[in-house]
Structure formats: structure tokens, C-alpha cells
Amino acid sequence: MKGIKRLAQHLDISIGTVSRALNGKPDVNEETRKRVLDAAAKLGYAPNQAGRSLRRGTTNAIGFMIETNEETEANSDNFFLGVIAGLTGALLRHNLDLVVLPCSVNEDPHDYLQRIVARRLVDAVIISATQREDRRIDLLKAAHVPFIALGRTGGPDEHAWIDLDFEGVAHEAVARLVARGHKQIAVAIPDTDINLGYVFRDAFIDALARHGLTVDPSFIIRARSSEHGGYTIGNAILAMEDRPTAVVLVYEMMAIGLYRRLNEAGLTPGQDLAIVGFREGPQSQFLSPALTCFRMSLRDLGIGLAEGLLATMPDYADLYPAGPMHKLWPMELVEGESDGMVIDR
Amino acid sequence: MKGIKRLAQHLDISIGTVSRALNGKPDVNEETRKRVLDAAAKLGYAPNQAGRSLRRGTTNAIGFMIETNEETEANSDNFFLGVIAGLTGALLRHNLDLVVLPCSVNEDPHDYLQRIVARRLVDAVIISATQREDRRIDLLKAAHVPFIALGRTGGPDEHAWIDLDFEGVAHEAVARLVARGHKQIAVAIPDTDINLGYVFRDAFIDALARHGLTVDPSFIIRARSSEHGGYTIGNAILAMEDRPTAVVLVYEMMAIGLYRRLNEAGLTPGQDLAIVGFREGPQSQFLSPALTCFRMSLRDLGIGLAEGLLATMPDYADLYPAGPMHKLWPMELVEGESDGMVIDR
Structure with missing residues (x-):
């Protein structure tokens, strides 16, 4: 294992150039960078603290914290893979x-991130699955680690964040359903403390209010964010004496299980119950009738998160002068047939 | 930002204990570890090279290299999330x-891994999507980075690896189909240079030979490993003058597109064409007729990979005395109805 000095000697290149190549600086030509990286890998280079400690953060790695749970495992949610690509x-x-x-x-999640931060594995962090009260925010601020959140919290949220436009989705979904005569509209939200559940519920109630409607508390259905959760939503609706005529889902995988449960009961989505799904996913096209849902580019969201994060990092902030962002990511309606039915008024 | 010495002073704990806590050694009690990590995060601790360079590899991070491409993004493949959990x-x-x-x-992939290795982001690596000739193997050996491969290569493969039991799947699938009178059996493999395509093709040909059958070269169908790839497999089969009566798929998502293409042509899987899928996925249960496929625990595979890797790492090898492994991961048949038809002999 060699330090940077011996690596420079071996390559007959200046230490400064080797350092810039290793740290990915743009002023090193591609051929030199390849030579340096090749030699560093072959000779077993170990970063020298003298270089590392000049300023905070020289791993050149950015962390994207995601939560893995039974649902993300059992499910087939392409959300993160798409965002990662961007x-x-x-x-x-x-x-x-x-x-x-x-x-x-x-x-x-807090203890996990604390360990990552303490070990200095990354220069900056993107957190996701923000909770209503999310202690990770305070941790990152105290440790002066640049970060951006994918998702709002219940707090003032002065830090950089991007979140999906849950308000826009709730308003558009409710407006469509009301225009077709629905007054008994339910909403399905996660049964966890993830903040998006609160945001979507509040936006939904607000959207109903704009049309002079109030929500029946039993129509706010909590379920797991999964196909199975959708099945249990079906159970809940079928068990009601006074059933809703429409339901708005906050998670696309729920639609699959809900369709299945309705089919088992001899009911047809879009005829017996209007359904508006959330994000258009690869499954949507295989559902029959086609699911009314909302489209977004996961890749663009990934690019947006990266640029928002870079704006918070001292070394790159100049290149992203718009600065730390607070942004609601728009989603575009995709009309399907799952909410086609019209209710007699 | 503090070094380890100032961190130890601040906490009034010995430098050795702080170091062991930061490096996750088991001989530090949980309370002390929490105090150290908490202080390191709050005070902005930076790892000291004096400690880091004592021996190779003290990031305490293990890398799992996956390839992200159009297919993994557009698809809904839960494979990696499950393995990650284990x-x-x-x-x-x-x-x-x-x-x-x-x-x-x-x-x-080689250049990518070279950069990761040069930057010493991780202590050891799990690689996946092994190619027939995979230069990453040589890179990791030369750099003395402990690693395990998820997937074989076309080479001698003396390093540690775990691969799915493609041979077992091919033999069981062919035996089932032959027992039902099929002689015209096709196989679908990826259109890339990923090694599993070669392994599965060879195992398939070998399985046919055991039953005295040979393969029609046009029955070896190359397609993208995706739903869309399954659709193009359907196109290819429908365009043949002398069609196969059965097809074995190497990727479960292909079944979805193939079902769709057959349905569009007025044909029924399991009646007009026998289909044996590959891994049982969350989608399988939503396919009608149910797909005959093979079950495995992704979590157990993840645990197996971790243990196989630890056995190659000097600090942990003693705890995993079985040593570096070469293992074919078994898969268990799940009988569906997609290969139910019997051919008159």
C-alpha cells in the first residue's frame, strides 16, 4: 500500500496532479486520470490524511439513504432505481x-445515519422517507454535513428539500371525481409515521372542502404501502355499510391488491368503485381497466435532487447559484378507465 | 473538526476505546459506542490516517456493486432489494x-469499480451481473480487495462466488415438459454478454440431450431481460412456421410481456404454449394462469453472500472457517398452470 507521494513517484507525475486526479477535479485530462486510477488500484493506494484533512469531505462519495423494509422487499417498486439513475x-x-x-x-434511521456520519463514509447525504418529526435533520445540521431531503417533515423545513406535489395530486383527483358526481370519496394513506401520509391526508381534506364536501373519518383508510395493503383497503371498503363510491390512493402498488380484492367480490374497478392511483408504474399498464394515475420522470427527479444537493455543498455551490431549493415536484395526470363511472346526482 | 485524540479528551475515554467504538469492534459496550458516535457526529470527527493506515481497510463499509440500466429502471425487479435486506x-x-x-x-463496469477501489470507499466488494470475461475479477485480485461474485464467469473462477442453480432449473423445467410430451422446446436468454445467458443455454441443451432431444437453433431466443423482452419473445415465436410447444424463460419479468403478446394473438398460456418462468416474483401471483416458476429466499441469498465475503476478509475469516465458497443456490419448483397442457405423442 502506498501513499500519494509514492504513487506520484511511480507515475512520474506531480503530487498535485495525482491528488486532483484521485479527487475527480476537472482540470486533469482523461488519460492522466485513467493512469492515476489504474496505478492507485494496482499498487493499493491509501488516501493520505494530510490531503484528506485539508478540508472536510473528500470521499467524493454522496450517500442516498433509503429504508429497506418488508414492503420494499416484497414489492416491486422501481421508484428508487429510477431516481438513482438520475x-x-x-x-x-x-x-x-x-x-x-x-x-x-x-x-x-437516526442511529443508522449517526454511524454513517461518524464514519465519514460520504461527503453529503440525500435522505428519504422523511418522518413527521425527523431527528436526522438535526443530526446533519449539527454535524455540518450538506444534505437534501426527498420529502418534507412536519417542521419548518428551512433546509433544502424536494417533495412530490401531493397537494396537486389530491386536488386534481378530487376535482375529477366531484365532476363525475362523487360525494363519498375515501383516501388511503400509509399506516406509518411517514410524513407524506399526513401531507396527503391534509391536502385531500382541503380539496374536498373546496367543493363544499367534508370527509367521513372512516373514509380515511390506513394501510400498508404495498400490494397487500391495497387488498386490505378492499376489505375495509367492502365491510362498510355506507361505502364510498370512489377512493384515492397515495401509493401505486395499492391499486394491484385493491383490484384483486374487488375482482374476488365480483366488483369491477371503474364501475363499482372509482379508483385514482398515485404514480404511474410499470404495473399500471397491465391493470385492467387502465388505472387513472399521475406521471413523473424518476430520472429528472434524481437530477433535481443532485443539483439541489450540490447547491448546498461549498465546493459546488458556485455552479448552482439558484441555491438550496424547496420544490414541489409536479406530476401529470394520466387518464385511465378506473375512475370512468358517473354517479347520478 | 476533531481528530481521534481530541474526541477522546472530550469524552474522557481512552483513544483506544474511541477507536474501537468507531471501528465497530465488539469489545466496546453499547452505551460507550453510542456516546462516541454521538460525539463524533456532533463535533465533526474526521478519521485520522494514523489509525486508518495501520492496516488495510477500515472504512467498515462493504460495497455491493449493481448495474442500473434502462431495464432495471423501467422494470419492477425486487431482486436486489431482497438481497440487500439479507x-x-x-x-x-x-x-x-x-x-x-x-x-x-x-x-x-471495470472503470467504475477501478475508481471505487482507488478511492478506497469500501473494505470489500460484492460484484453482480458477472460477464463471461469479467475484468473486474483481475482488478480486485491485483488490488487485494476481498470480494465475492454473485454469478459465475466463463473463467476458472477460483475466487469466492455464489450463483443461482441455473442447471437445476433447466433440468427440472425440461424434465417436466418432456414428461408432458413436449419435444419442441424453446429457451429465452438475455441478449447481452452476461454470463448467466451462456450458463442457462448450455444447461438447457444438456437437459434436452438427457432426454435424447436436440435443440433447433431458432428456438434459442435472445431478448431483453424485461417485460418488453417477453413481448418480443412472443413476436418471435408467433412468427415461426414450425412453432415450439413450450418455452423456458430465464427471467421472470419476461413472462408478463409474453402473456400479453399471446393474449393479443388470442392464445392462452398453458393451453397454446407451455411456459416455465424463472424466479417467483411478486407479479407471478397476478398472472393468469398462474406461472410455473422457481422459488428462492432473496434474504437468505444475501446472508449467504455476506458470510461468503466475510470468509475472504482477514479480520473475519476465523469466524467463517468454511472459507471462500463456490455455491450453486438452490431453487424450488412452484407448480402453476402455465405449463399444464399435454402434447399428444
């Missing part, structure tokens, strides 16, 4: 590598 | 964190 591309502009930090459901 | 749990026994290293399809 993130990777945008970070590579600056020779930064994305590393995904999977936090198991068995571990407290 | 890996994370097994590595946490030793206070090691898993970081996922997503290599974009736009980058050469």
Missing part, C-alpha cells in the same frame, strides 16, 4: 459517486 | 455497513 448521471458531472445507504427497518 | 442484517453482526454502488449502464 442521481448517478448528474453527480458524475463532478466525478462524484453515488453510494446507496440501505437502512434496515430493524434499525432506527 | 446482506445488511448479516453484516451488522460485525458492525459493517453495506453501501450499494450503482454503476450506470453508460459507464464501463
